[in-house]
Amino acid sequence: MNDAVPFAEVADLEPAAAALRDIRHQIHHHPELAYEEVETAALVARKLEEWGWQVTRGVGRTGVVGTLKAGSGTRSIGIRADMDALPIIEQTGLPYASGTHGKMHACGHDGHTTMLLGAAQHLAATRRFSGTVHLYFQPAEESGVDSGAKKMIDDGLFERFSCDAVFGMHNHPGAEPGKFLFRKGPFMSAGDKAVITIEGVGGHAARPHMTVDPVVIAASIVMALQTIVARNIDPAQPAVVTVGSMHAGTVNNVIPGTAKLELSVRSFSADVRTLLKKRITELAESQAASYGGKANVEYIEGYPVVINSDAETDFAIEVARELVGSDNVVAHTDMLMGSEDFSFMLQQRPGTFLRLGNGVGEDGCMVHNPHYDFNDRNLPIGAAYWARLVERYLGR
Known part of the structure; x- marks a missing residue:
């Protein structure tokens, strides 16, 4: 030209x-x-x-x-x-x-x-x-x-x-x-998604001792997740774990049987990405078990x-x-x-x-x-x- x-x-x-x-x-x-x-x-x-x-x-x-x-x-x-x-x-x-x-x-x-x-x-x-x-x-x-x-x-x-x-x-x-x-x-x-489904035992809000409250489990998991980046990831490596969605129950006088969390997970390193998946899964399952419930983690790899x-x-x-x-x-x-x-x-x-x-x-x-x-x-x-x-x- x-x-x-x-x-x-x-x-x-x-x-x-x-x-x-x-x-x-x-x-x-x-x-x-x-x-x-x-x-x-x-x-x-x-x-x-x-x-x-x-x-x-x-x-x-x-x-x-x-x-x-x-x-x-x-x-x-x-x-x-x-x-x-x-x-x-x-x-x-x-x-x-x-x-x-x-x-x-x-x-x-x-x-x-x-x-x-x-x-x-x-x-x-x-x-x-x-x-x-x-x-x-x-x-x-x-x-x-x-x-x-x-x-x-x-x-x-x-x-x-x-x-x-x-x-x-x-x-x-x-x-x-x-x-x-x-x-x-x-x-x-990289952007990934994790869905944590928590199984408890529902019941009357006035009889919590007869239930396994998935709301309490969910709250505990949310707080525990904050330690992953702070205590498991090298401070020199960028990473984010965000709980963007939390759902449980429909009325105030019923303890629901299940709860659900949806997470957004961000990283730049393949090793960090693998560790985030591992720790999110381990932490959710162990937290739920400590309360007598169960947690199933579906981890979906998104954009690189x-x-x-x-x-x-x-x-x-x-x-x-x-x-x-x-x-x-x-x-x-x-x-x-x-x-x-x-x-x-x-x-x-x-x-x-x-x-x-x-x-x-x-x-x-x-x-x-x-x-x-x-x-x-x-x-x-x-x-x-x-x-x-x-x-x-x-x-x-």
Whole structure:
């Protein structure tokens, strides 16, 4: 390619900002949970086809892949955006708030999808690259165990729509909009799930001596679990054990027969991951037995560690510095205890997963919160970044 040909700038995408905002608000107003992204997928496919992309629907159930070729280049690149929402009741009060009670875009996937659509429109109009671009619009990132990324891969994603490198992006509350964050190597943790079912003996609340109270057992297990990271894991190794769900009984005057705990478990090391599983199981079973009850532990391995490859991360950092300047790029940010199924894609191809600031203070509400909203200031910035990344990668 001619080196004099300009690459995408944020200013090139600013004229599309209002249209992108409308798309994002439409997706936000119609949230769809994992593998229910029918309307969202249809909108994505329709827009891509309008702009001249070849579209394949139903990849990994509700996923969409857009393909665009230009020039005679033989290299290819893949970029992924997630589409699913969360089972949360929205409390933002925004005019475009969720129109479906109990479902909400509380993690910014509406923004991720829209930024990639903005890049798609720009790339189709300019075609300042030589090679093949695949855009992977993925379902079910939030499912935790039944991963949309894994489902697309099992459906032949990288055989049918092969790429030399794959890239993904997530918004990042706690950093200013327009600030890019990167990290080579391990970046986001493995995420597992444990379900502890406690069996006791139910009975009358006034006769506890005739029961084996699973609520007391559950409470004891919850407290004991807090010692695993504090006393079993090397302090130099990151790990998290969180009890996110605790259920037992329905009325105040009945001691139930069973109780149930659901845990989120995070780690970066394979050895730590194995030890966490072992200690959670041993501790739950022994605590229950000490009260005369039983505990069954179902341990489900979820997403692996996100590991960014060095060369692709260096390249992605270079593109960000060109686009927004070095002051708005963090090349070695902290590791994050959150998990992300883009890790499955990085097991198949070299690439990197990066973060884009979504706001600080009152404007930086954390994700998975009923008051969260994606920052629309990022729409032209993220779209320009993806467009420039493609132009640079397929122009080298």
